[in-house]
Amino acid sequence: MRLSKGFIPTVKETPADAVIPSHQLMIRAGMIRALAAGVYTFLPLGHRVMMKVAQIVREEMDAIGGQEFHLPALSPVELWQETGRVEAFGDTLFHLKNRPLVLAPTHEEVICWLAKNHISSYKDMPQIWYQIQTKFRNEPRPRSGVLRGRQFLMKDSYSLDRSMEALDVSYDLHAKAYRKIFARCGLRFFVVGASSGTMGGTGSQEFMMESDAGEDVIALSEDGTYAANVEVATSRVPAVGRVAHTKPVEEIHTPSVRTIDELAQFLKVDEQRLAKSVVYWGGDKPLLVLMAGNDELNESKLLAAIGGNVRPMEAERLMALTGADGGSIGPIGLRGFTILADKRLEGANGLISGANRNDYHLANIDLARDCSIDGYHDLRTVQAGEDAPYGGGKLRVVKGIELGHIFKLGTKYSDALRANFLDENGREAPIVMGSYGIGIERIVACHIEQNHDANGIFWDKTIAPFHVHLVAVTARSKEVVETADALYRELQSAGLEVLYDDRVEISPGVKFKDADLLGMPYQVIVGEKNLANGKIEIKTRKTGERTLVDRTGLVASVSSLLA
């Protein structure tokens, strides 16, 4: 591509609306332009990178036996009603006004519909079906450029299997393929255990990149052997345990004490002996959750423990139900509530909790003796500095960007849509599904996040829009222009993709700045002085290293660098 003819609108100044480096650089390098909030036009350079990433994904999916589909973005609402996901997605699902259609945010339903109609025997499986296609999600708040958009390109794949054991195989194939994909794209990433969220299913893992721009919070052990989304992460924290004495429950006056810390100070006890009450709705049932001291309740874990949906109880409703404020609620004598407790509190005694009467607490509580607890679950949010659950040192808590997510769905969708097959005994059984997604834009943006400096991007050769950025430093010299023109042809003949800055009347400084901004792995610089000595300069963008090679050996040198 000759830069004089191409459409690569670079900009010198950092766009005001872009905050994170990848967003700023994608605009500055002429890869994208925003059309609306969360909606981006991809310009030729951006599109080339996207296609390179898509091709790597395609190759690795094909390598595990995947078959590529092209499913429609338009999808009948009825199909989504059958699986209950019109409600599950809520406002995130785009609805059409003049037809009973939705814009598909993912394709489990459509895959399941196909499978229902065409997979009838265990002999038809396993299947891995995938596509690389535009998804639509009405995100309440798009942000960070293409990292969270309302329209985005996604590789989504679906496995169809006869059993949970067979699903494990398909799932593992995907896990391996994903590692290859992200490695080939030159990303530093890690894999974490994750929550299945509204996708449902029995297990999932996320492929993450550490980044302050990330929206997920990840707990990692020091040695890297443990990594989990905080939604599911656990740690080794000691149980609260028992105290020696077994005094009867006693009411104590605790005027104007609001927080756990204040209460611990007021009573001069260890904060973990304070059983903090957190009040929720579990569906439409009131729910009391006991946590040790300042432990933070993890809503994802609570949701996983009870199913349905959960939300904090409003202060007025709590007062109406109990006659007390949130700070004075406790498990004893509380009627009509389901009472759950964190595992740390199992078997504990000598606890202090609210008396369900403002400004009073109860002391010497033995949970087993004095209350009826409906269940003990791991409900706490891990904190940095705690011991990782299986050794490996202390936990670090970092932010991460989700690049990919793999799910063992099980039979959730095949049950809902009655997608069954006949097994080898002639019995009807639901197809066992898995679903797997990779955000293509996110790979591109994350690559830039990890590979840039103050001047611009440096692309890995595997996904660079071009392999070589050829610069004719000046158009004034006939030798320079003729040599650069010749090299342009020769490099292309050698199978390389070349971006050729052949612009006239553009100063050398501008050309160099643009080359650094656009970030091709190697720059071939044809200048007057070096050429007088028969030399051409090769600059490695990432390191800034420059070498002079003979004109005659230039193509071979560049080819070997890119081999």
Next chain:
RNA sequence: CGGGGCGUGGCGCAGUCCGGCUAGCGCGCUUGGUUUGGGACCAAGAGGCCGGGGGUUCGAAUCCCCCCGCCCCGACCA
């Protein structure tokens, strides 16, 4: 949806509090000339219903009301 910020030539911004004359500046763009290895210089130009609608006023980019859009924090997020 809650909180905050913003909307002025293609881009980045000033002007808005405290209404006033022809709406400025930098970058980019066009033309001519000079320059030529790290975002050159000089000169002359083109380009604006100041986000939209309504109101107040002799007069509105500026004040008031409504609406729309964009960004950030939070809630949400397969």
